[in-house]
Amino acid sequence: MTRDLTISEVRLTPILVADPPLLNTQGVHQPYTPRLIVEVVTADGTTGLGETYGDTKYLELARPFAEKAVGRRVDELNSLLLLADEVAVDSSRVADAVDVGGLRGVQTADKLRLSVASAFEVACLDALGKALGRPVHALLxxxxxxxxxxxxxxxxxxxxxxxxxxxxxxxxxxxxxxxxxxxxxxxxxxxxxxxxxxxxxxxxxxxxxxxxxxxxxxxxxxxxxxxxxxxxxxxxxxxxxxxxxxxxxxxxxxxxxxxxxxxxxxxxxxxxxxxxxxxxxxxxxxxxxxxxxxxxxxxxxxxxxxxxxxxxxxxxxxxxxxxxxxxxxxxxxxxxxxxxxxxxxxxxxxxxxxxxxxxxxxxxxxxxxxxxxxxxxVSDRPGLGVELDRDRLDLLHRRWLADDGALRDRDDAAAMRVAEPGWAVPVMPRW
Missing domain, CATH: 3.20.20.120 (Enolase-like C-terminal domain)
Known part of the structure; x- marks a missing residue:
């Protein structure tokens, strides 16, 4: 039987996940950190899973990306990054210094797009692997x-x-x-x-x-x-x-x-x-x-x-x-x-x-x-070899919905100021 690998639906679920008070040079981890779960659903009902950062700037890019992905096939991976180039990035969302959340260096619009595209690519590979009965490592x-x-x-x-x-x-x-x-x-x-x-x-x-x-x-x-x-x-x-x-x-x-x-x-x-x-x-x-x-x-x-x-x-x-x-x-x-x-x-x-x-x-x-x-x-089961717990996903999503916006963008410096009101992100080099 020929499988229909066309993407018929994309589900985006932002969540807040518990995080311990871990320290770094920027501050301390917030009590909850945002993540984004991406589900790609094919026309024949196969669902693939992906995950990436859940901060607002990533979620805002993921939504138009998801719209553009519908109607494409999960095995058209070479065009996925090109699709990301079509998504506009709000320049106010791009940092010109160290990204406080990820401590990942200078941030650019292209880096934001790639972080979103990565979750879609993984979700497509998971769906493709499930459809073919092959693990993701075999597809690589x-x-x-x-x-x-x-x-x-x-x-x-x-x-x-x-x-x-x-x-x-x-x-x-x-x-x-x-x-x-x-x-x-x-x-x-x-x-x-x-x-x-x-x-x-x-x-x-x-x-x-x-x-x-x-x-x-x-x-x-x-x-x-x-x-x-x-x-x-x-x-x-x-x-x-x-x-x-x-x-x-x-x-x-x-x-x-x-x-x-x-x-x-x-x-x-x-x-x-x-x-x-x-x-x-x-x-x-x-x-x-x-x-x-x-x-x-x-x-x-x-x-x-x-x-x-x-x-x-x-x-x-x-x-x-x-x-x-x-x-x-x-x-x-x-x-x-x-x-x-x-x-x-x-x-x-x-x-x-x-x-x-x-x-x-x-x-x-x-x-x-x-x-x-x-x-x-290394799992040899089809796709990534993992299964989504929908009840748990719903619980963590409801936590995100209940948040007033204070935790939807990771900010280690803001979390530190709760304990030390005068805290400011140190000027680098710090020592």
Whole structure:
């Protein structure tokens, strides 16, 4: 029987998902973070799932994108990114500096479009895989590994959101010093089996974060360690930290802002530099690679426009001898499944991928994806291999509907001002 792969309907469901009080250089995570769930429905009734950022600026682009997608086929993926070019972007929605929500570097209209297109591409691949009875990794050329390794994502953290703020509770406790970070890492290792650790830095003066990494190295000898201050340091501070941690760091992620500054640091240290801030589009690759500014690109299919673009990025990195791994945002299981499928198809994936997923206590799936020995098994079921829990989706959507708009756009600085009224986003470099 011939399947009708024409898109007959697109469902967009913005949701608010519980988020712990995790600290970064911009502030603290809000008690709830916005995500957007995309469902692509074909004429024969097959539904594919996608997920991306849920802030207003993404939702405003997703709506006209959805209208344009109806009537197209889910296997017409090469035209999907071209479709995104037809969607106008409100210039007031485009930042000219670090994006507070994603800490992803300079934001442009094209980057917004790609982040929306990525969810549609994943949803189309999920639907196509279901229609053909094939897993998404097979549609990408086939897996080269049966499991994908992930790294524990460590954060400085408050014990709870500020008093009086409506929030879900968690039992992780505070982590505000080296002992707290090590305790957090031990739990990640015991519960999920992670064997590498990444610390989100840029929160405290560099000496304190150096001490935390040293404590991790002592507690977990031989385990790969990473430190990511999201561009909070000057070139000289970056070099000082790199020098003090050169014997224990797998890589230093975005210690300073911009390709020129990263190139200066890279030229003066042997510690590899990774990025998800200065290389997030193909146009940013030539300068960064020719100047030797980065040695590892942390891909993110939300940034790059989907899974096929992620594979293309990996091929370019291999050509230039640059390592590749994966960046993570506050994603749910749909995105983790997509990350795992595409990561399974990249031959030269030599670094464990990042994942926020263990921090997310809520999901929209009938069954959470599981980490075993720090790895996620690659599903061989049709499509992404996940199933939507509609009751849960409805609950999280009703939370979004009930919000007065304060949480529909992630703003870590605004969340910090609840606890510290005078807080302002630090001028970079912060140290």
């Amino acid at each position: 050329g086939g897996k080269v590994r049966d499991t994908v390794e992930y790294s524990a994502y460590l954060f400085y953290k408050w014990a709870a959101h500020p008093e009086g703020v409506t929030a879900e509770t968690d039992d992780w406790g505070a982590a505000l010093d080296p002992a707290g970070i090590v305790a957090q890492a031990r739990r990640f290792k015991e519960v999920y089996g992670f064997t590498s650790f990444k610390l989100k830095g840029g929160v405290f003066p560099p000496a304190e974060e150096i001490a935390a990494v040293r404590a991790l190295a002592e507690a977990f000898p031989g385990h790969p360690l990473r430190l990511d201050p999201n561009g909070a340091w000057s070139v000289e501070t970056s070099l000082r930290v790199a020098g003090e941690l050169a014997d224990v760091l797998e890589y230093l992620e975005d210690p300073t802002l911009g390709t020129p500054a990263m190139a200066e640091v890279a030229a003066r240290t042997h510690v590899p530099l990774a990025t998800n801030m200065c290389v997030t589009t193909f146009a940013e690759i030539p300068e960064a690679f020719t100047r030797g500014a980065v040695q590892v690109v942390l891909s993110d299919h939300h940034y790059w426009g989907g899974l096929f673009n992620t594979r293309q990025l990996a091929a370019i990195c291999r050509t230039f001898g640059v390592g590749v791994s994966m960046h993570s945002n506050t994603h749910l299981g749909i995105s983790l499944a997509a990350m795992t499928h595409v990561a399974s198809t990249v031959p030269h994936l030599h670094h464990a991928c990042d994942s926020h997923y263990p921090w997310q206590s809520e999901d929209v799936l009938t069954e959470r994806l599981a980490f075993q020995d720090g790895r996620v098994a």
